[in-house]
Amino acid sequence: MQGVKKQHLPQKICITCNRPFTWRKKWAAVWDDVKYCSEKCRRNKDAR
Numbered sequence: 001m002q003g004v005k006k007q008h009l010p011q012k013i014c015i016t017c018n019r020p021f022t023w024r025k026k027w028a029a030v031w032d033d034v035k036y037c038s039e040k041c042r043r044n045k046d047a048r
Contacts, residue, residue, distance in 0.1 A: 016041035 009023040014037035021037035036042040 014038075014041050016045050 006022065010031070011020050011022050012034065013020055015035050017037065019037060023031060027034050036045065
């Protein structure tokens with residue numbers, strides 16, 4: 001993903017807060033498994 005502008009990065013919708021979030025370098029190896037935009041949303045996944 002090097003050299004890609006921010007507006008062209010892949011996006012997903014967080015299943016907790018329903019907000020869009022973009023690809024991050026630390027998620028490169030596990031992007032298909034990422035469901036939450038943040039640690040806070042992951043911790044509060046049952047409080048929808």
